[in-house]
Amino acid sequence: MSRSSAGPSRARVAATAGAAVGATSALASAAGSLAGAAYFARKILTPDPRRPDDVVVREVAAGSVLLDTTADTVVSGRYGLWLDGGRGHCRVGDVLDLDAAAGVVRRELLGVDAGEPRPGPARWNSYYHGAPPDVSLGLPTEHVTYRGELGAMPAWVVTPDGTATERWAVLVHGRGAQREETVRAMPPLLAEGWTCLVPSYRNDVNVPAAPDSRYALGLSEWRDVDAAVTYAVEHGASEILLMGWSMGAAITLQLLDRSAQSHRVSRVVLDGPVIDWGDVLAHHAREHHVPRPVGSLARLLMRHRWGHRLVGVHEGVDLALTDWVRRADELRHRLLLIHSADDEFVPFGPSLALAQARPDLVTFEQWREARHCQEWNTDPTRWESVVRAYAAG
Numbered sequence: 001m002s003r004s005s006a007g008p009s010r011a012r013v014a015a016t017a018g019a020a021v022g023a024t025s026a027l028a029s030a031a032g033s034l035a036g037a038a039y040f041a042r043k044i045l046t047p048d049p050r051r052p053d054d055v056v057v058r059e060v061a062a063g064s065v066l067l068d069t070t071a072d073t074v075v076s077g078r079y080g081l082w083l084d085g086g087r088g089h090c091r092v093g094d095v096l097d098l099d100a101a102a103g104v105v106r107r108e109l110l111g112v113d114a115g116e117p118r119p120g121p122a123r124w125n126s127y128y129h130g131a132p133p134d135v136s137l138g139l140p141t142e143h144v145t146y147r148g149e150l151g152a153m154p155a156w157v158v159t160p161d162g163t164a165t166e167r168w169a170v171l172v173h174g175r176g177a178q179r180e181e182t183v184r185a186m187p188p189l190l191a192e193g194w195t196c197l198v199p200s201y202r203n204d205v206n207v208p209a210a211p212d213s214r215y216a217l218g219l220s221e222w223r224d225v226d227a228a229v230t231y232a233v234e235h236g237a238s239e240i241l242l243m244g245w246s247m248g249a250a251i252t253l254q255l256l257d258r259s260a261q262s263h264r265v266s267r268v269v270l271d272g273p274v275i276d277w278g279d280v281l282a283h284h285a286r287e288h289h290v291p292r293p294v295g296s297l298a299r300l301l302m303r304h305r306w307g308h309r310l311v312g313v314h315e316g317v318d319l320a321l322t323d324w325v326r327r328a329d330e331l332r333h334r335l336l337l338i339h340s341a342d343d344e345f346v347p348f349g350p351s352l353a354l355a356q357a358r359p360d361l362v363t364f365e366q367w368r369e370a371r372h373c374q375e376w377n378t379d380p381t382r383w384e385s386v387v388r389a390y391a392a393g
Helices: 010-045 179-191 222-234 247-258 277-287 292-303 305-311 349-357 380-392
Strands: 055-061 064-068 079-083 088-099 104-114 120-125 142-148 151-158 167-172 195-198 239-245 265-271 335-340 362-367
Touching (some): 010 292, 010 305, 055 104, 064 088, 151 222, 167 179, 167 222, 167 247, 179 195, 179 380, 195 222, 222 247, 239 247, 247 265, 265 380, 277 292, 335 349, 335 380, 349 362
Parallel strands (some): 167 195, 167 239, 239 265, 335 362
Antiparallel strands (some): 055 064, 055 120, 064 104, 079 088, 079 120, 088 104, 142 151
């Protein structure tokens, strides 16, 4: 009997086994990539209500506090500290002394708003203010609700000198942030006669959640802010200024594109804005050593119906719709972009690119040193001057 009729050769058996191992490895790799992409996408889209302590107070002295050094605590400017799990709050100012070898930094203690600062864990507050405007700034504040797509939404209304005007500024906070983020912007806007309305949107704390309890990165949240604009119009607004921080900027840009009320908007201010979510995701993928194919697959899962169950969304999240550098020709509103070249969370490259693409509409104010949405903190005088001049125009 010949060798060929006796059965498969050892070489063929080895080749078959090798192919099987290779296929199994490829399937395992694909499954791992899919799982990794789903996890990455969920991290981006899932609200996280936890606000853990992230800094340690080592010492409290007359007029100063000693803190552990972190990427935040060593940057100059004005900030806040949440104390006692958020029950207390104090405000800190510039760096008085930095001991890098010991890992500590001493900062000015500008004021205590609630509680008592003492050694122990605390939470850094980049908003500086830790309460609504009536508490933080002593401004008469109306706590109202407006009817959103998902139910009643809380909001603050602050008027110049106690009288509502026909010009309303709608201030939109960022992803995972609180409405207190916007309080810093009120003094220059009120000074120029703008009534300030600070709305909520889906998935905020103590606010109706989206049906899938996921962020849509502005692609659905804009409808909640649009409802706030309706509230403003119903209460006498004839002109709207929109202002958004981080994802609040992405929400604002979607509203300008999709709302039937966008013609009421005369000007827009965007701070630390997400101009292109694809660029932000690519940045975070690099920062967390996520392979590029996995990051690309995460985008597909968010967008296409076959990936929705893995990501946990009811509607697709198409990041191409959030790329305003590519969509620059579609813009019709004046924009003031404020963005730091040292923003560690939302790279400022797309802001610069958009300003270069539409110099007829976009005014770009570049900052240095400031971390994400902390341009006001590092130079409040400049920030308020820029915003006030733009609001006055």
